[in-house]
Amino acid sequence: MFVEKIILKSGADLEAMRLAGAVAGKVLAEILGFIRPGVTTNQVDRFAGERMAAHGAKSAFLGYRKYPCQTCISVNEEVVHGLANDRELRFGDIVSVDVGVVYRGFIGDTAWTMAVGGCGVLAQQLMDVTEKSLALGIAAAVAGNRVSDISRAIQGYVEGHGFSVVREFVGHGVGRSLHEEPQIPNFVDGKMDQKLRPGMTLAIEPMVNAGAADVKILKDGWTVVTRDGSLSAHFEHTVLVTGGEPEILTWQTPSVLKGS
Ligand code: MF3
Ligand code: CO
Ligand code: CO
Numbered sequence: 001m002f003v004e005k006i007i008l009k010s011g012a013d014l015e016a017m018r019l020a021g022a023v024a025g026k027v028l029a030e031i032l033g034f035i036r037p038g039v040t041t042n043q044v045d046r047f048a049g050e051r052m053a054a055h056g057a058k059s060a061f062l063g064y065r066k067y068p069c070q071t072c073i074s075v076n077e078e079v080v081h082g083l084a085n086d087r088e089l090r091f092g093d094i095v096s097v098d099v100g101v102v103y104r105g106f107i108g109d110t111a112w113t114m115a116v117g118g119c120g121v122l123a124q125q126l127m128d129v130t131e132k133s134l135a136l137g138i139a140a141a142v143a144g145n146r147v148s149d150i151s152r153a154i155q156g157y158v159e160g161h162g163f164s165v166v167r168e169f170v171g172h173g174v175g176r177s178l179h180e181e182p183q184i185p186n187f188v189d190g191k192m193d194q195k196l197r198p199g200m201t202l203a204i205e206p207m208v209n210a211g212a213a214d215v216k217i218l219k220d221g222w223t224v225v226t227r228d229g230s231l232s233a234h235f236e237h238t239v240l241v242t243g244g245e246p247e248i249l250t251w252q253t254p255s256v257l258k259g260s
Contacts, residue, residue: 008199021249024108045084060100110250205236
């Protein structure tokens with residue numbers, strides 16, 4: 001099978017992954033704190049680039065397949081890969097920010113959705129369900145389980161609450177490269193189903209629509225939106241599979257960032 005293409009991390013590489021994850025988590029938190037009504041997504045993206053530089057990191061997205069921005073900023077019906085522009089964020093919008101950083105050769109990948117000021121009940125419920133589905137997916141990321149156990153945990157919770165998971169984009173292994181094997185779908189696809197092993201570093205990232213699962217890509221070639229125009233949310237952590245509890249690498253852990 002293809003197990004040998006999965007890169008297990010240990011020793012110095014794992015320590016570097018922890019640092020990259022911490023930087024990604026810190027930068028994401030800083031960006032979320034910067035977002036307020038009236039700010040443009042261009043301003044958010046520029047701020048993101050400045051914060052990455054301040055921590056000695058670079059965007060893992062800028063230039064990836066010619067991607068033109070530091071981060072992905074996806075508003076309301078935008079699912080993922082939203083491009084920064086001069087749109088002003090408004091009270092009541094929900095905005096998904098996806099941050100990938102390269103730090104000393106390794107990548108941390110993390111995303112969060114927040115309301116701008118406040119939002120409607122449906123939007124809040126969508127965010128809550130998506131965040132919880134990520135937590136359940138992470139809890140299933142234990143050695144001996146399979147990738148499909150993560151997928152099933154996410155899909156079951158999301159669909160049980162009347163929302164739908166996006167099929168066209170999936171989570172993934174992450175390390176020196178942004179996208180490593182295995183793929184981590186947010187639905188059970190019945191395809192190759194790897195066993196989880198200690199040392200795997202996985203980006204688990206449910207993308208959840210309030211309406212139907214179908215998406216399309218806008219003419220800019222990047223921005224993914226829901227076909228029915230319904231709201232979408234996206235939460236992501238980079239996680240280390242261990243013999244016991246999964247370790248979330250993209251929480252901000254100030255101790256490793258001291259002095260940065
Ligand atoms: N954010 C995506 C992920 O989490 C990857 C974005 S690639 C980009 O896997 F080029 F669109 F930025
Ligand atoms: Co991401
Ligand atoms: Co990712």
